[in-house]
Amino acid sequence: MTGNLWTAREIAQQPDVWRTLATSLDADKPRIDAFLAPLLAKEDLRIVLTGAGTSAFAGQILAPGLSRTLRRRIDAVATTDLVSNPREYLAEDVPTLLVSFARSGDSPESLAAVELAEEVLSECHHLVLTCNPDGQLYRNTAGEHSLALLMPEGTNDRGFAMTSSVTSMMLAALTVLGANPDVTLLADVAADALPDLAKRARVLAEDGADRFVYLGSGPLTGLARESALKLLELTAGRVVSYFDSSLGFRHGPKSVLNPATVALVYLSNDPYTRRYDLDIARELRADLPEGQVITIGCRDDAEEETWSFPGLGHLPDATVAPVLLLAAQHVALATSRALGLDPDNPFPGHEVNRVVKGVTIHALDE
Known part of the structure; x- marks a missing residue:
């Protein structure tokens, strides 16, 4: 499929993808609950929703509603802020659940945010919502303090912009964190x-x-x-x-x-x-x-x-x-x-890339 067809298809597929997601999350509920229930029982747990670009905006959309539903503090902080200013945005050393939204799981800030949270906080748990089974973030997420959930096949958008990826990750977060959307x-x-x-x-x-x-x-x-x-x-x-x-x-x-x-x-x-x-x-x-x-x-x-x-x-x-x-x-x-553009590839000269490039991650104590 070429020439501005991927984006259109990925927009149109969302209702079907969401139904598949709901079935998948329901089947995986015992594993999800085993990970999240003990954390949500902590009265001092801080939940941070993070990602870059569209994935960051997903957190900004969800945080106010989840705070109202769960009656607890939930912050949306972009990985681009966490990585450049970890001591400010992670200043409170309290038990923290870092919820990472990542289409590819390969952007440098997504990976660095997880590592910096581990470095700065005494107790940090990770919930990764991603669309790419081959992404480094998904492959790196293992152990008793981490849970990675993969969105349905086809959500790792082939088009330039995030469409079915972001809506699927948003619905997954609402579901597993207790908002229970229909x-x-x-x-x-x-x-x-x-x-x-x-x-x-x-x-x-x-x-x-x-x-x-x-x-x-x-x-x-x-x-x-x-x-x-x-x-x-x-x-x-x-x-x-x-x-x-x-x-x-x-x-x-x-x-x-x-x-x-x-x-x-x-x-x-x-x-x-x-x-x-x-x-x-x-x-x-x-x-x-x-x-x-x-x-x-x-x-x-x-x-x-x-x-x-x-x-x-x-x-x-x-x-x-x-x-x-x-x-x-x-x-x-x-x-x-x-405008006569190709929505699948609006930047044929690669001035802007589907997965961000050119980011240097600096060591915290340099």
Whole structure:
């Protein structure tokens, strides 16, 4: 398969992949529980969700929701921060569960973050969620203090950008850490929505906008960040994309708007939080031409939503985030194609690589 087909296929396969994942995790539940139950019983356990790029944003999406579900502190810290500043981000020497999200498991920061955590902390346990059985991170994860879970076959995306890999790892984390998402429901809603999403994204891309803003609150702020990155990646930087929180956008970042900007606002399922999302959407509709503000949400009535995923309005935002992300993936794919680019390989000159290169890992005490 060549020439911008991998990315499209990997976006489309996600409902099926999620169902396979749910079956796999259920079969592996005794081993998972044996590892995690004693750790989650520790009142002073700190959970750190880590990864680089999209994998870091997965942690940013999940951390607020998991904190609310588990009633404990959960931090999202990118490997790129852990590696450059381990003594700051791992300053508290408490029992720690480092949850590593890694598509390939070969990026230098992913490997170094695990090693530095072991060096800095007295007690560190590792949960690795990855898509590559041949990756060094997966192969290195062994022993009583570590557990590696492999995502279903096909999630080690052949396309440049992370699509099915990140949503699978997010759902795996939600499942094993106790949020208990109804993966079958999520997959069914996603499968129903995909054809319409593809059409809507193509229409949007045909308008030729070259500046996009994604906004959201709480877990959906992390989703907005990942959405903006998808567009930036697949258009090789030819489309300017920006993200912020719904409340934070007014505090200076709103300067990015021009009359041709498209703004996409994720609407929270939480009734209180949703008010702030709707406020900024109304404000943007007064600032921008008609049709350039798109709201994306899950309420059954869909009255306030331009693009809707009905049937999921009762679920926490972190749980529905993998489904909402389908919208951003399709916008990025369609915009890339409209520009005449190859979404599977938007950087044929290798200015940016699928697995990061050029990183030097320095010894901590150099």
